[in-house]
Amino acid sequence: MEELLDPGLGSVRVWLKRDDNKARKLRYNLGHPRVLTFGGAYSNHLRAVAAAGLRHGFETIGVVRGEERLPLNPSLAYAADRGMTLTYLDRAAYRLKHTPEVEAALRERWGEVLILPEGGSNAAAVRGCAELPAEIEAETRGGYDVVCCPVGTGGTLAGIAAGLPTGRRALGFAVLKGAGFLAGEVARLQREAYGRVRENWSIDLDHHFGGYARTTPELRAFAARHGVEEVYVAKMLRGVVDLARRGGLAPGTRVVAVVTGEPFPPRS
């Protein structure tokens, strides 16, 4: 594992575990011939579902927030190129996407279909992410204290925390503003997957940098300096450095930070 080098870290050490969390979340959701799911126009989850559909030979339908815009942006073009059928919901309807009424209307239109929630976070996704700590354990031979990850919908954190051995903890960094509700989501997802909630995790709410997909010149420079994706990964890493500097992570703490995605489109 590559080590993150940043002058703000002091004696806190941070190793980067690259892991495609969206693919991992899909693993135990596969097996249905037709999958419908939701996302914004730059959704990593839509791209991951489209790629999985092409690889494993199932049909995919992507319900995109907002109006159709042509030509497609690179993210939706990537999904469409892999065979995903794109359809659109205006923002008001999109907000209601997980209600029984909207789900019924989608089933009416698209027939027999597995519906995955936005971001792909369900109990099966949690079980997929729970396999990551064993890999970290093997690669570090147990030499870590905390696993950090970014938090969007909470499935990744729920799974990582569930898979950790006793004595280790998970720390998530919310990438959305006003994300106090996420702790309830992570708890719900663990309960759905395992029937109980672990107490080895927490969520930092102070490093959203203005909200989802928002950034600042400082965060942008930090992301470029470390060559990491900006919507999720840079916020987590910047948060880790900040906590190290202010004592929120004790001196000497050994952190494994999960680099959940790469910049898209890839930097040339």
Ligand SMILES: *Cc1c(COP(=O)(O)O)cnc(C)c1O
């Ligand atoms: C979706 C995503 C996350 C957040 O995962 P959740 O399980 O939704 O919390 C983190 N990083 C990247 C790159 C993602 O695409």
